[in-house]
Amino acid sequence: xxxQTLGSRKTRRSVSSxxxxxxNREAILAAALGxxxxxxxxxATLDRIARAxxxxxxxxxxYFRSKDAIxxxxxxxxxxxxxxxxxxxxxxxxxxxxxxxYVRRKLDLARDYPxxxxxxxYEIMQGAPRIRAVLEQDLRSLVEERAGIIRGWxxxxxxxxxxxxxxxxxxxxxTQHYADFDVQVRAVLGxxxxxxxxxxxxxxxxxxxxxx
Amino acid sequence: xxxQTLGSRKTRRSVSSxxxxxxNREAILAAALGxxxxxxxxxATLDRIARAxxxxxxxxxxYFRSKDAIxxxxxxxxxxxxxxxxxxxxxxxxxxxxxxxYVRRKLDLARDYPxxxxxxxYEIMQGAPRIRAVLEQDLRSLVEERAGIIRGWxxxxxxxxxxxxxxxxxxxxxTQHYADFDVQVRAVLGxxxxxxxxxxxxxxxxxxxxxx
DNA sequence: CGTTCGTTTTACCATATGGTCAAACCGAAC
DNA sequence: GTTCGGTTTGACCATATGGTAAAACGAACG
Numbered sequence: 001x002x003x004q005t006l007g008s009r010k011t012r013r014s015v016s017s018x019x020x021x022x023x024n025r026e027a028i029l030a031a032a033l034g035x036x037x038x039x040x041x042x043x044a045t046l047d048r049i050a051r052a053x054x055x056x057x058x059x060x061x062x063y064f065r066s067k068d069a070i071x072x073x074x075x076x077x078x079x080x081x082x083x084x085x086x087x088x089x090x091x092x093x094x095x096x097x098x099x100x101x102y103v104r105r106k107l108d109l110a111r112d113y114p115x116x117x118x119x120x121x122y123e124i125m126q127g128a129p130r131i132r133a134v135l136e137q138d139l140r141s142l143v144e145e146r147a148g149i150i151r152g153w154x155x156x157x158x159x160x161x162x163x164x165x166x167x168x169x170x171x172x173x174x175t176q177h178y179a180d181f182d183v184q185v186r187a188v189l190g191x192x193x194x195x196x197x198x199x200x201x202x203x204x205x206x207x208x209x210x211x212x
Numbered sequence: 213x214x215x216q217t218l219g220s221r222k223t224r225r226s227v228s229s230x231x232x233x234x235x236n237r238e239a240i241l242a243a244a245l246g247x248x249x250x251x252x253x254x255x256a257t258l259d260r261i262a263r264a265x266x267x268x269x270x271x272x273x274x275y276f277r278s279k280d281a282i283x284x285x286x287x288x289x290x291x292x293x294x295x296x297x298x299x300x301x302x303x304x305x306x307x308x309x310x311x312x313x314y315v316r317r318k319l320d321l322a323r324d325y326p327x328x329x330x331x332x333x334y335e336i337m338q339g340a341p342r343i344r345a346v347l348e349q350d351l352r353s354l355v356e357e358r359a360g361i362i363r364g365w366x367x368x369x370x371x372x373x374x375x376x377x378x379x380x381x382x383x384x385x386x387t388q389h390y391a392d393f394d395v396q397v398r399a400v401l402g403x404x405x406x407x408x409x410x411x412x413x414x415x416x417x418x419x420x421x422x423x424x
Numbered sequence: 425c426g427t428t429c430g431t432t433t434t435a436c437c438a439t440a441t442g443g444t445c446a447a448a449c450c451g452a453a454c
Numbered sequence: 455g456t457t458c459g460g461t462t463t464g465a466c467c468a469t470a471t472g473g474t475a476a477a478a479c480g481a482a483c484g
Contacts, residue, residue, distance in 0.1 A: 020461075039338070043254035046442060058444080059462055067442065118337055121392075125330055126251070128395045135399035143400045160420070166413035169397060170386055177385035181333075183340045185381060187347035188355045201378035208372070208420045232431075258472060270474080271432055279472065425484100432479070441470080449462065454455100 025063050027053045029077075032070045037115035040122045041071060072130055075123060078116050079134060085109065086168070089146050095153040096210050103171050103202050110179035111195045117179035143168055159210040167209070174202055237275050239265045241289075244282045249327035252334045253283060284342055287335060290328050291346060297321065298380070301358050307365040308422050315383050315414050322391035323407045329391035355380055371422040379421070386414055 031052035035044040046067055050060040064070045085105035089098055110117050128135055147164035154161050178185060178198050185194045243264035247256040258279055262272040276282045297317035301310055322329050340347055359376035366373050390397060390410050397406045 024461095040252045040254065040334075042252065043338075045440080047440090056463060057442090058464085061443065062461070065443095121333075121337060122252075124393050124396050125333060126255075128399070132395070132399065135396055139396070140400050140402075162416060163409060163413050165400060166409055169389060169400075169410075170413070170417065172393075173385045173389035174382055177381060177389075181336050181384075183344065184336050184347055184351070187340070187344065188352050188377060188381075190352075197375060197378055198381075201375050201382070204374060205382065205417075205421055208423070209417055211420070236431095257470080259470090268433060269472085270434085273473065274431070277473095428481100428483085430480095432477105434477080435475090437472105437474075439471085439473105442468095444467075445465090447463085447465100450460090452458090452460105454457080 021063070024053075024055065024059075028055065028060055028063055028070060029074055033074055033115050033119060036071060036074065036122070037118040041126070074119060075131055078120060079131065079138075081113075081116070082109070082120060083139065083142060086142060086146055089149055091149045091152070095150075095158040096207065099150075099159070099167075099171075099210060100203060100206055103175065103206055104199065106171055106175040107178065107195070107199055107202060110175045114179040114182060117176055121176065121180045157212060160212050162209060171206075174205075233275070236265075236267065236271075240267065240272055240275055240282060241286055245286055245327050245331060248283060248286065248334070249330040253338070286331060287343055290332060291343065291350075293325075293328070294321070294332060295351065295354060298354060298358055301361055303361045303364070307362075307370040308419065311362075311371070311379075311383075311422060312415060312418055315387065315418055316411065318383055318387040319390065319407070319411055319414060322387045326391040326394060329388055333388065333392045369424060372424050374421060383418075386417075 028049065031054075032044070032049045035049050035052060038044075039048075044067075046057050046060060049070070050057045053060065064073065085102055088105065089102055093101075123129075123131060143165060147168065150159075150162075150164035150167065153159050154164070178194055182194075186192075189197075240261065243266075244256070244261045247261045247264060250256075251260075256279075258269050258272060261282070262269045265272065276285065297314055300317065301314055305313075335341075335343060355377060359380065362371075362374075362376035362379060365371050366376070390406055394406075398404075401409075
C-alpha cells in the first residue's frame with residue numbers, strides 16, 4: 001500500500017494521513033497551477049513547484065509520481081469546469097439571454113480563473129498532446145449538440161442567422177483573450193481593470209450579432 | 213572582426229561570406245520560428261533548432277550568440293508585420309469597409325503565418341518579458357491613435373457606437389484564435405479548413421456590430 | 425603553393441533538472 | 455516505551471541543455 005492510495009479504511013490512522021494527503025496534494029496542485037500558468041509545461045520546474053507548495057522536491061514526488069502526473073491532474077480537473085458554462089445553455093430559455101449569459105459566465109471564468117485559462121491555452125497551443133482525444137470526442141460532440149440548439153433558435157427566427165459553431169468559437173476567443181493576453185490588454189489600457197469594459201463591450205457586441 | 217559582423221568591405225571575400233551569413237541566418241531564423249512556435253521558449257532546444265536548420269549546434273551559435281538572441285531577433289522582426297494591418301486603417305476610407313478590411317488582413321495573417329502568431333502568443337502569455345516596453349509605448353500609442361479614428365467615425369454617425377479599443381481587442385482575439393487554437397478549432401470542425409468559414413463569419417459579425 | 429580568413433566541426437564543460445533510494449522522522453496504537 | 459506505517463529528507467544519479475574553445479576546413483588571393 002503506498003502513499004498514492006486515498007482509500008479510507010483503517011480508522012484514525014488513515015483518516016489523519018488522508019487529511020495530510022489531501023492538504024498536500026491540494027497545495028501541490030495550487031502551486032503547480034501558478035507555475036505552469038506562468039512558464040508553460042517545460043518552463044516549469046519541480047523545484048519551483050515544490051518551493052511554491054512549501055515542500056521538498058522528493059516529497060512532492062511522493063504525492064505525484066512525475067511532473068507529468070501533476071500537469072495531467074490539473075488538466076483533468078480543469079476541463080469540466082471549463083466546459084460547464086456551455087453546458088448550461090438552456091434550450092428552453094430566451095435565446096439572446098441564454099447566449100449573453102453564456103458569454104458572461106465565460107468572461108467571469110476568465111476574470112476569476114486566469115491561471116486555469118492560461119494553462120489551458122498553453123496546452124492547446126502545444127497541440128493539446130494530452131487532451132486531444134477529449135477535444136475530438138467530448139468537446140466536439142458537446143459543441144455540435146449545443147450548436148444544434150442555437151441552430152434551432154435561428155430556424156425559429158429567435159436570433160439572427162449565424163454559424164453556430166463559429167459563434168461559439170467567438171465566445172471562447174473573446175473571453176479568453178482577456179485572461180490569456182492580459183499583459184497586452186493592460187499595456188494598452190494602462191492600469192485600468194479591463195473587465196468592466198470588456199463585459200459591457202461583449203454584451204453590446206453579442207446583442208448586435210444576435211438581434212433579429 | 214568576428215562572424216557576427218555583416219559589414220561589406222573587402223570586395224569578393226566579404227560578399228560571398230555575407231551571402232553565406234545571410235543564407236544561414238535566415239535558415240536559422242526559419243527553423244527557430246518553427247521550433248519556438250511549437251514548443252515555446254523553454255521547450256525549444258538549440259539542438260532541435262540546429263537540426264531543423266541543417267547546422268550543428270556550435271555552428272548555430274556562431275551566427276547567434278545565444279538562444280535568447282535568436283528568439284529576440286525573431287520577435288523584433290515580427291512586431292512590425294504584426295501591427296501593419298492596423299496601421300493601414302485609412303481615416304479617409306469607408307468606415308465599415310476599412311474595419312472589415314482590417315479584420316480580413318488580420319485573418320489572412322493568422323492563416324498565412326500561424327507560426328508567427330503562436331510565437332507572439334507565447335511571448336505575451338509569458339508576460340511579454342522582452343517586448344513589454346514596446347507594448348506599453350508603441351503598441352499603446354498606435355492603438356490609441358487608431359481608436360481615435362474609429363471614435364471619429366462613431367461621432368460622425370458612420371458606424372454604431374462601440375468602445376474602439378475593445379473593438380480592436382475583438383479583432384485581435386477573433387483572428388488570432390484561429391491560428392493559436394488551431395488544434396481545438398480543428399478538433400471541433402473535423403478535417404474542414406476553418407478559414408473560409410471563419411472569414412464569412414467574421415464579416416457577418418463585424419457588419420452587424422458596426423451597422424448603424 | 426601557401427597564406428588568410430570566414431566557416432564548420434570535434435571535444436568538452438557547467439549547470440539544471442526530472443527522478444530515485446534508503447534512511448530518518450513522527451504520531452498513534454498497543 | 456516500543457512498534458508500525460505513513461511522511462519527509464538528504465544524498466545521489468543520469469541526462470539534457472546552453473554554451474565554449476580550439477582545431478580543422480576550404481575557397482580565394484597573392
